[in-house]
Amino acid sequence: MTVPLLQVEHVMVQIGGLVAVSDLSFMVNEGEVVSLIGPNGAGKTTAFNAITGYMRPRRGAVRFAGRDIIGLSPERIAALGLVRSFQRTSIFGACTVFDNALTALHLRGRSGLLGAFLALPGTRREEALLRGEAMAMLDFVGLAARAGLRADSLAYGEQRRLGIALAAAATPRLLLLDEPAAGLNPSETAECMALIRQLRDRGTTVLLVEHDMAMVMRISDRVVVLNQGRIIADGPPETIRQDPEVIRAYLGGAPLGGHHAAA
Numbered sequence: 001m002t003v004p005l006l007q008v009e010h011v012m013v014q015i016g017g018l019v020a021v022s023d024l025s026f027m028v029n030e031g032e033v034v035s036l037i038g039p040n041g042a043g044k045t046t047a048f049n050a051i052t053g054y055m056r057p058r059r060g061a062v063r064f065a066g067r068d069i070i071g072l073s074p075e076r077i078a079a080l081g082l083v084r085s086f087q088r089t090s091i092f093g094a095c096t097v098f099d100n101a102l103t104a105l106h107l108r109g110r111s112g113l114l115g116a117f118l119a120l121p122g123t124r125r126e127e128a129l130l131r132g133e134a135m136a137m138l139d140f141v142g143l144a145a146r147a148g149l150r151a152d153s154l155a156y157g158e159q160r161r162l163g164i165a166l167a168a169a170a171t172p173r174l175l176l177l178d179e180p181a182a183g184l185n186p187s188e189t190a191e192c193m194a195l196i197r198q199l200r201d202r203g204t205t206v207l208l209v210e211h212d213m214a215m216v217m218r219i220s221d222r223v224v225v226l227n228q229g230r231i232i233a234d235g236p237p238e239t240i241r242q243d244p245e246v247i248r249a250y251l252g253g254a255p256l257g258g259h260h261a262a263a
């Protein structure tokens with residue numbers, strides 16, 4: 001049996017004495033698109049922070065490709081191939097779209113920024129390759145025609161796509177996307193979904209937190225539902241849609257406030 005790409009086992013995270021995530025266990029297999037959903041305050045962002053090294057769990061294990069990654073820095077975890085995008089775009093607005101793409105590739109480039117500064121032998125050729133790759137990357141996300149524009153002049157949906165492209169530039173094995181469709185209109189959401197499918201087809205496994213249920217149900221191979229810091233359901237979209245506990249959590253059957261201190 002192959003090892004799951006990501007294994008989260010009995011993870012508990014406390015923030016200032018409050019239990020934000022009480023007992024989180026789920027896994028992501030290579031090649032899957034998995035969505036982590038749940039009502040506001042369920043612990044989704046905290047789970048992302050714990051997986052990517054931004055918060056240290058009090059208890060439990062996080063394994064990436066079989067390796068225990070708890071205690072590693074976010075940079076180290078990213079270097080292993082587990083990369084996240086943030087809810088707010090992390091693009092450089094005052095630079096061109098092309099320069100944003102090029103910078104993301106440079107940060108991944110073999111000789112790195114130091115090599116670029118020192119103009120080491122081979123760097124110039126690498127630069128030409130990276131410029132070609134930057135254009136290919138923009139083409140991939142449908143922004144090639146916008147390459148010369150300032151990134152902050154892009155439409156909101158285009159900025160989000162650029163943000164995903166920048167995270168994907170590191171060619172991660174697992175890409176964590178935090179609410180990629182937040183604030184997007186229906187046609188932008190459709191484009192965002194198409195991009196996630198393309199990434200999956202390219203071999204990137206995707207774990208996303210998303211509030212847009214229509215998108216979650218259409219794009220996910222599996223949906224993991226978090227409520228009040230613990231998993232209440234895990235399965236294919238068609239099962240999740242009909243799960244009574246999930247419906248209760250979303251329709252307000254369970255109080256969402258004041259439970260953390262007691263958890």
Ligand SMILES: Nc1ncnc2c1ncn2[C@@H]1O[C@H](COP(=O)(O)OP(=O)(O)OP(=O)(O)O)[C@@H](O)[C@H]1O
Pocket residue numbers: 015016018019020021038039040041042043044045046047260
């Ligand atoms: N920095 C913090 N300080 C105190 N409490 C926090 C902090 N961050 C999160 N929490 C609490 O931890 C719990 C989980 O929050 P988290 O942001 O992970 O939920 P979420 O599912 O991502 O919510 P949303 O969908 O609203 O983004 C919430 O009760 C929240 O109030």
